[in-house]
Amino acid sequence: MQTVRLELGNARTYSIHIGRGLLEDAALYAPWVGAGQVAVVSNRIVAPLYLERVEHALARAGARVVSVLVEDGEQAKSWRTLDRVIEALLAARCGRDTLLVALGGGVVGDLAGFAAAVYQRGIAFLQLPTTLLAQVDSSVGGKTAINHALGKNMIGAFHQPCAVVADVSTLDTLPERELGAGLAEVIKHGLILDRSFVEWLEANIDRLRARAPEALEYAVRRCCELKAQVVAADEREAGPRAILNFGHTFGHAIELGLGYGEWLHGEAVAAGMVMAAELSSRAAGLPRAEVTRVRALVERAGLPVRGPAIEGARLLQLMQGDKKAAAGTLRFVLLEAVGRASLHSGVALQLVAESIAAAAA
Amino acid sequence: MQTVRLELGNARTYSIHIGRGLLEDAALYAPWVGAGQVAVVSNRIVAPLYLERVEHALARAGARVVSVLVEDGEQAKSWRTLDRVIEALLAARCGRDTLLVALGGGVVGDLAGFAAAVYQRGIAFLQLPTTLLAQVDSSVGGKTAINHALGKNMIGAFHQPCAVVADVSTLDTLPERELGAGLAEVIKHGLILDRSFVEWLEANIDRLRARAPEALEYAVRRCCELKAQVVAADEREAGPRAILNFGHTFGHAIELGLGYGEWLHGEAVAAGMVMAAELSSRAAGLPRAEVTRVRALVERAGLPVRGPAIEGARLLQLMQGDKKAAAGTLRFVLLEAVGRASLHSGVALQLVAESIAAAAA
Numbered sequence: 083m084q085t086v087r088l089e090l091g092n093a094r095t096y097s098i099h100i101g102r103g104l105l106e107d108a109a110l111y112a113p114w115v116g117a118g119q120v121a122v123v124s125n126r127i128v129a130p131l132y133l134e135r136v137e138h139a140l141a142r143a144g145a146r147v148v149s150v151l152v153e154d155g156e157q158a159k160s161w162r163t164l165d166r167v168i169e170a171l172l173a174a175r176c177g178r179d180t181l182l183v184a185l186g187g188g189v190v191g192d193l194a195g196f197a198a199a200v201y202q203r204g205i206a207f208l209q210l211p212t213t214l215l216a217q218v219d220s221s222v223g224g225k226t227a228i229n230h231a232l233g234k235n236m237i238g239a240f241h242q243p244c245a246v247v248a249d250v251s252t253l254d255t256l257p258e259r260e261l262g263a264g265l266a267e268v269i270k271h272g273l274i275l276d277r278s279f280v281e282w283l284e285a286n287i288d289r290l291r292a293r294a295p296e297a298l299e300y301a302v303r304r305c306c307e308l309k310a311q312v313v314a315a316d317e318r319e320a321g322p323r324a325i326l327n328f329g330h331t332f333g334h335a336i337e338l339g340l341g342y343g344e345w346l347h348g349e350a351v352a353a354g355m356v357m358a359a360e361l362s363s364r365a366a367g368l369p370r371a372e373v374t375r376v377r378a379l380v381e382r383a384g385l386p387v388r389g390p391a392i393e394g395a396r397l398l399q400l401m402q403g404d405k406k407a408a409a410g411t412l413r414f415v416l417l418e419a420v421g422r423a424s425l426h427s428g429v430a431l432q433l434v435a436e437s438i439a440a441a442a443a
Numbered sequence: 444m445q446t447v448r449l450e451l452g453n454a455r456t457y458s459i460h461i462g463r464g465l466l467e468d469a470a471l472y473a474p475w476v477g478a479g480q481v482a483v484v485s486n487r488i489v490a491p492l493y494l495e496r497v498e499h500a501l502a503r504a505g506a507r508v509v510s511v512l513v514e515d516g517e518q519a520k521s522w523r524t525l526d527r528v529i530e531a532l533l534a535a536r537c538g539r540d541t542l543l544v545a546l547g548g549g550v551v552g553d554l555a556g557f558a559a560a561v562y563q564r565g566i567a568f569l570q571l572p573t574t575l576l577a578q579v580d581s582s583v584g585g586k587t588a589i590n591h592a593l594g595k596n597m598i599g600a601f602h603q604p605c606a607v608v609a610d611v612s613t614l615d616t617l618p619e620r621e622l623g624a625g626l627a628e629v630i631k632h633g634l635i636l637d638r639s640f641v642e643w644l645e646a647n648i649d650r651l652r653a654r655a656p657e658a659l660e661y662a663v664r665r666c667c668e669l670k671a672q673v674v675a676a677d678e679r680e681a682g683p684r685a686i687l688n689f690g691h692t693f694g695h696a697i698e699l700g701l702g703y704g705e706w707l708h709g710e711a712v713a714a715g716m717v718m719a720a721e722l723s724s725r726a727a728g729l730p731r732a733e734v735t736r737v738r739a740l741v742e743r744a745g746l747p748v749r750g751p752a753i754e755g756a757r758l759l760q761l762m763q764g765d766k767k768a769a770a771g772t773l774r775f776v777l778l779e780a781v782g783r784a785s786l787h788s789g790v791a792l793q794l795v796a797e798s799i800a801a802a803a804a
Binding site (some may be wrong): 161165169173196 | 522526533560561562564565586587588591593594596598599600601680
């Protein structure tokens with residue numbers, strides 16, 4: 083097991099544990115069980131695979147466990163499902179000292195994390211990410227949210243977990259498409275922050291797709307280290323943390339245009355990163371050869387390099403409704419080089435339109 | 444104008460301004476208008492009285508204002524109404540730098556504050572309380588929430604305002620019953636924290652009911668000072684802040700038993716304080732003469748001293764579902780003396796039942 087610390091300079095600093103078989107390790111749960119009441123939120127796909135062993139390990143750590151299952155997929159990030167989780171906690175008489183455990187991918191983590199943020203004005207929660215995307219990205223950093231018909235993640239909170247336990251053996255059973263979606267966020271971390279990690283990815287992308295355990299474990303750890311540094315420097319995204327949204331302004335527009343869940347989040351981000359690389363070459367000086375390199379790596383990961391069949395003008399319109407639009411103007415994360423990103427405001431819409439067209443070519 | 448500071452030891456420390464005619468003072472708004480986008484949440488009762496002058500003053504301070512009106516009453520603290528507020532903000536393209544302004548009583552403040560807490564993971568908000576209850580209590584301290592069918596304020600967040608502007612001239616138009624409900628929280632602050640303030644209240648309760656401006660202004664200021672001290676010491680209610688819930692465990696059960704809105708919150712707290720005083724004499728050594736004194740002051744304020752026609756056993760059951768129940772056991776705020784309160788766990792249910800019966804006699 084390896085442990086990465088997310089330093090928040092106070093009592094909220096927490097550990098991210100990465101290894102195989104961790105879900106069954108009661109010692110990892112024991113510090114957080116507290117008064118004993120634990121509620122596990124999972125979904126109908128993940129629960130049959132892992133819920134029982136998590137419940138048993140929690141019980142060995144002294145917990146009384148109630149479990150709540152939600153539907154699979156992005157549509158679970160809704161008022162309706164949130165209300166069902168809260169109703170289940172109330173029905174089980176969960177008090178303010180309850181530990182909420184999120185067992186699943188990014189959707190379960192975002193939803194359960196938001197439920198923990200608002201239940202009785204905030205209770206502790208523990209992330210048990212079971213997808214690559216959740217292990218390398220969404221379970222770390224305290225962003226929780228549900229969606230609104232007018233935009234993704236529009237309703238949420240910054241609510242840090244007390245710990246993250248990333249059991250990489252759960253990736254053995256992950257559907258191919260979900261693995262790919264996670265690789266998109268892996269690639270993102272390299273592109274914005276670490277050129278040598280991109281080189282490692284270029285050398286190891288096939289091993290990752292083949293699920294070589296040590297390659298996966300290294301990728302998860304490196305992403306957690308990179309993300310932990312960014313979050314530690316800017317927990318509430320006042321500024322620099324926004325570079326983690328590379329590819330996401332385009333990606334969210336794709337998801338919104340198709341309807342949530344049509345493409346996986348990571349797939350939309352993948353195509354969005356290619357668009358963002360095109361825009362980077364037009365507005366931030368990224369060499370054309372690097373654009374080609376980004377596209378090639380995304381493609382080798384088995385991910386879409388072109389957007390879906392949505393008009394460029396429509397995508398642009400959807401982006402302008404995105405919450406990253408500050409006072410009506412679009413803000414983009416762009417690469418100056420592979421491994422170095424920064425925020426750009428006031429990018430000409432014409433260049434954005436051209437980039438969408440170029441990525442579609 | 445008088446100003447009370449709520450010291451949070453960091454950038455979130457804020458001012459509570461108290462005086463007459465403040466709603467029209469653009470200088471009080473100017474520091475918070477920021478990038479210029481402001482959303483005012485109010486209700487259909489308050490808006491006709493004050494919204495236009497607030498909008499004008501905000502405009503003079505440089506704001507572009509969008510206003511959202513919600514229904515009046517406790518039923519507005521719902522998912523449905525929260526979603527309407529968020530939808531209106533999204534439709535108006537409000538970004539993360541939007542200032543949300545709550546113009547109204549406790550319901551508007553709780554609802555709008557929670558909307559500000561979760562909109563795009565948190566935006567700034569300004570409290571403009573227009574009821575006595577909101578000015579002396581709910582607008583100060585950052586507690587925001589909506590209700591759930593299974594319990595009051597079960598879904599919420601700690602989200603401090605950037606400032607509170609309490610224009611006491613708004614109390615001139617406050618319905619009699621609302622004024623009384625506010626007096627319940629005024630009395631509460633004295634009972635738990637300040638014996639000499641209770642003496643002042645005993646001497647001035649008739650002037651308060653007659654809305655003597657200087658008496659109201661003093662009462663609002665003193666309550667804000669008392670509450671600010673408690674909140675500064677324990678922002679997230681890890682411990683001592685809970686004394687502000689004096690009378691509320693009983694009061695919430697009354698509200699839940701009757702259905703929200705049948706009795707005003709302050710009315711339920713008033714009867715709850717009499718029950719809590721009875722329990723204090725049984726479990727915390729409060730002299731009987733002080734119980735009589737509490738009851739007399741509540742009665743002179745025009746407030747109910749007896750609970751509604753709900754069986755004592757049913758009230759007890761409702762209390763055990765309250766969120767202040769830690770791991771199934773009830774916790775009460777009790778008085779050792781007028782002006783001194785503390786938390787008590789493990790109070791015998793028999794004494795609670797007796798106290799409910801005694802208060803009904």
